[in-house]
Amino acid sequence: MESLKALAAQFGIADLFGRGFLSVLLTFLTAWVFTWRFIPPVREFAIKVGWADMPNARRLNKEPLANAGGLAIFAGFLVSVVVAWALRPIVIEQVNIQVLAILLGAAVLVLVGFIDDQYELSPAFRLLVQALAAVLLIVNGLRIDFNAIPFLPVLPHAVNAPLSVLLTILWIVGLTNAMNLLDGVDGVVGGVAFVACMVLLVTAAQFTDRAAAVVLLAGLAGAALGYLRHNFNPSRIIMGDAGSNLFGYTLAAVSLLGTLKVSAGASLLVPLLVMALPILDTTQVVIGRMARGIRNPLGHPDKTHIHHRVLARTSSARRTAVILWLVALVCGVIGMLAQGVPLPAIVGTVVAVLLCLWFVAHRRVRALGREAAARAPGQSG
Template sequence: MDSLSALAQHLGIADLFGRGFLSVVVTFLTAGVFTWLFIPRLREFAVQVGWADQPNARRLNTEPLPNAGGLAIFAGFIVSVIVAWALRPIVVEIVNIQVLAILLGASLLVLVGFIDDQYGLSPLSRLLVQVLAAVLLIVNGLRIDFNAIPFLPILPDAINAPLSIFLTILWIVGLTNAVNLMDGVDGVVGGVGFVVSTVLLATAAQFPDRAAAVVLLAGLSGAALGYLRHNFNPSRIIMGDAGAYLFGYTLAAVSLLGTLKFSAGASLIVPLIVLALPVLDTTQVVIGRLARGIRNPLGHPDKTHIHHRVLARTASARRTAVILWTVALACGMLGMAFQGVTWPVIVATGVLIAVCLWFVAHRRVRAQKIETGRQASAPKDA
């Protein structure tokens, strides 16, 4: 028992049987199990009421596919956070307010995303709501400080304050849309969301004052894994804008909560490394569309995203997802190294992520084979 505790401490776990670590495990498992079990029932209801994503230029499905997965992810996330709060209340008042601000902003974007999935909203209305959700964080003390960005000059407060607000809005809105634009191949956003959430979770857990970030990330990570069980190709449900907005907004907001701060100067560099895949994808898409003369680059879907390019080379949605998971994990481990996390923790995190992804992918492939076998044998039994 002593050797096990010593190993845990070597991996950054102060008390293997303590309330803090157990609450994180319970939060993760609650989110994962709830989402895993809830999705089949939600899918049945979505099929009945017609909540489905029609084939379009961005997606690869050739027939309507239930698109309410984001509601299940959100439900699993919220339930797990409630459980975590019951197990280990966060007593710091300012942190409570900031966490509630993140949850409120995420709820607002999930609602708007779901309405857009089912009925369609104009790009301007979606943008306005995203800006409002970003402002909600700013007024509660969550923002990027321009003067904390390394290698840039220190500006007077009269200039720094509005510039910092602009950068914060750009970070929140940009990442929210970046994750949404990646959602074009089965399993990509769910897997990348799980990788990034778990990497940030492992990083935040190294610091005693990051309890709020750990709780949110544990819930988001578990919900992503539970959803991925049903979304790995061939997908039975997709998350839609509601789920993509939840991942993008929450990850962007939690990074401002202090998850990755090991010094004021590196507060923006590390999350950029961990979230490099969606950021680079959106950047190259926007530049490419502007170069082709498209005035509204976010309002003209095409197949120039990284996942589309990888899919064209692999001709396999499964291989495409695995490749992008690997890239996201590599970026995450690099970000952990910049954070100063020890190599045993980095390696252990990478192994844990790989095992979890293999497990849910294997379960989905196995379930799909069983479904195919039943369909093939059905006429013989008739």
């Protein structure tokens, strides 16, 4: 028993059978099951009312594909957070207003993303809303302190304050759009977001002042996994901008939640490495488009993304998703090593992530096999 407790401590679990750990586990399972079960009725309703992406030259779908998955993901995430809040397993009163600010900002971006999915809002308007959502976090105490970033000079307050605000806005808006631009092949963003959530969750669990971040990440990870069950190729529903905005914004915001002031800059190292895939993808796409003379790189979609390049080589959406999941996981391991997370916790995280991803992908493939058998002549339903 003592060895089991010692192993749990490597994961940042103070009491393996305590209310805190069990409530985090319940938060994860609530989000997973709720999102998984909620998506089918959402998909059916979305198709009925026309919330769907129509086939075109850029999209892989051959028939209308429901694009309201982001609403189901947000619902699952929100329900799990309510469950966690009701249990109150940990003292998070000090950051309650910050948690509410994250949820409010996420809700606004989910709404704007959903409207954009249906009516195509202008890039300038989307950027404005994202910047305002970032400001919402700043005024509630969630910000990057430039003077807390290691190896950089300490600046006077008159310079540090506006620079910190600018860095925070760039961080939030940048990651929000990075996740959005990565969403082009079935299963990629859902899997990458799940990997990022799990890595950041285990990393945050190593610090006593980041308990609220652990709860939010558990809920977001569960919602991502529940969605992925329906999105592994061929997908039955996509998350749209509503879902990618939710993942990008929430992951960026949670990385600032509950951190000590002296570590607020250094704490960005892990999410920066974990999110290296979408960040590098966005960087190379924007630079490439600007080099071609495109003035508005966010408003001119093309097929120069990493997932498009991998898809061209593999000719398989499934293999493309799995490859990018593994790349994200490798980035996550590097981030955990840089943060000094114990090796048993890193190994356990990798095993847990791989098992969860295999489980949902395997269940999706099995379901497709049963559907094909049911449609075959001479087969019973």
